[in-house]
Amino acid sequence: MKKYAPIILILALFKFIVQWxxxxxxxxxRDELLHLSVSEHLDWGFMEFPPLIAFLGxxxxxxxxYALLGVxxxxxxxxxxxxxxxxxxxxELGGGFKAVFLAGICVLAFLPFYRNHTLFQPVxxxxxxxxxxxxxxxxxxxxxxxxxxxxLGITLGLGLLNKYTMFVWAFGxxxxxxxYQKGNLFKNxxxxxxxxxxxxxxxxxxxxxxxxxFPLLAHLQALNVYQLNDMDPxxxxxxxxxxxxxxxxxxxxxxxxxxxxxLSKYRGVGVGVLVVxxxxxxxxxxxxxxxxxxxxxxxxxxxxxxxxxxxxxxxxYVIATFVLAPSLYFIPQLTPVLPIEQYVAYKGLKExxxxxxxxxxxxxxxxxWEEQVxxxxxxxxxxxxxxxxxxxxxxxxxxxxxxxxxLGKKYGLPDPISRHGTFWTWGYGNKDAKxxxxxxxxxxxxxxxxxxxxxxxxxxxxxxxxxxxGIPLYICRKxxxxxxxxxxxxxxxxxx
Numbered sequence: 001m002k003k004y005a006p007i008i009l010i011l012a013l014f015k016f017i018v019q020w021x022x023x024x025x026x027x028x029x030r031d032e033l034l035h036l037s038v039s040e041h042l043d044w045g046f047m048e049f050p051p052l053i054a055f056l057g058x059x060x061x062x063x064x065x066y067a068l069l070g071v072x073x074x075x076x077x078x079x080x081x082x083x084x085x086x087x088x089x090x091x092e093l094g095g096g097f098k099a100v101f102l103a104g105i106c107v108l109a110f111l112p113f114y115r116n117h118t119l120f121q122p123v124x125x126x127x128x129x130x131x132x133x134x135x136x137x138x139x140x141x142x143x144x145x146x147x148x149x150x151x152l153g154i155t156l157g158l159g160l161l162n163k164y165t166m167f168v169w170a171f172g173x174x175x176x177x178x179x180y181q182k183g184n185l186f187k188n189x190x191x192x193x194x195x196x197x198x199x200x201x202x203x204x205x206x207x208x209x210x211x212x213x214f215p216l217l218a219h220l221q222a223l224n225v226y227q228l229n230d231m232d233p234x235x236x237x238x239x240x241x242x243x244x245x246x247x248x249x250x251x252x253x254x255x256x257x258x259x260x261x262x263l264s265k266y267r268g269v270g271v272g273v274l275v276v277x278x279x280x281x282x283x284x285x286x287x288x289x290x291x292x293x294x295x296x297x298x299x300x301x302x303x304x305x306x307x308x309x310x311x312x313x314x315x316x317y318v319i320a321t322f323v324l325a326p327s328l329y330f331i332p333q334l335t336p337v338l339p340i341e342q343y344v345a346y347k348g349l350k351e352x353x354x355x356x357x358x359x360x361x362x363x364x365x366x367x368x369w370e371e372q373v374x375x376x377x378x379x380x381x382x383x384x385x386x387x388x389x390x391x392x393x394x395x396x397x398x399x400x401x402x403x404x405x406x407l408g409k410k411y412g413l414p415d416p417i418s419r420h421g422t423f424w425t426w427g428y429g430n431k432d433a434k435x436x437x438x439x440x441x442x443x444x445x446x447x448x449x450x451x452x453x454x455x456x457x458x459x460x461x462x463x464x465x466x467x468x469x470g471i472p473l474y475i476c477r478k479x480x481x482x483x484x485x486x487x488x489x490x491x492x493x494x495x496x
Contacts, residue, residue, distance in 0.1 A: 157201025176272025
């Protein structure tokens, strides 16, 4: 192992430095603001996702006080761990130095990982748990040591507390293991002990789902209605073709595990990967849902190529160059390593007639929140002392609410309310409030609730996403509906 450590360390350091350069630029993404918001209401589950991301958000608060660099350190470390595990899997699969090197290069060249390992979202940790799971399966196959089955169970349980796509991973692996020694593993008691450990770790979230009438199902239904049903079924498969060089290495790995002789004892892993891929495709998933399978494919592909090129080892370095070099130019599009003015010049973007510049949705979603919070604070401070004491901040969506909740801390703003997703579960605040400051809610919505509605400003931002441009800020007084009944009546629409 010592001879591989220097190259793994160098590749991991490169990964860390690039991610770190992007972590502090622009601002929080709306999803990050939600994940940090739920960390202030720790529970065993939330309306949109399991609880692990909230726990990690709480750690980021304890260690870094919600500093952008500190919050994004967590997904970056997950990405670095994925690279290291990919290299270690190449070694475990029988690869030498060049296979380990190429496996790490593939992780560096796989562009979506830069985006996934920047944002504080469950995605990075989902990919990490998938990769860890494959690693422990390979270690067990090589050693027959029950310790790796126990670690597999722990990984599965924690993965389920992070993102429910871990169920799909587990399903694929379960099917794949029938192809390992003709399913002999299913006669091993430690396999079932491992499954029991996973179940016990996941049990608190399952109980939470039961107690809350399975909000997961409502969220999945809304996801299907508003996003997945409208997706072109071919988009999932075609999305994998966006990264052809790493895909080729991955396909070599898949073929080697399923059909090859040298890696035949890992056929169950290859079949598991294929089942996961096909299942997610059949479910009309987004292309990135499946990216967690790639590290094990990169490792197997690197080992296969090393074997094929045993007599021409220089070609391994040529392949590594061809895999990595084309990706370097595109890194600024996936993680914000460039200041915004340099990024605009790099992309050749121009202002439209309204003075706005259209960024990618991820980047656009990192702008405008600070300005919104600053404006709300100025309106809040302009109120009289009595009105400030009895004031409610009402945000239309979880991005605006998250901004007021997290970024508003430094201004001393009260916690906001919102009827969107998990925020709805935290209630409507003071129903007898004398004044409500409404952010993002359209005129018909506020006029339905209040008699006295005053428009303060229409908020725009040069870089912000369309959804957060042209949004109104109102001061509202004299509710004309029963706030408690109005809030309760919205329960079926919180994911709209």
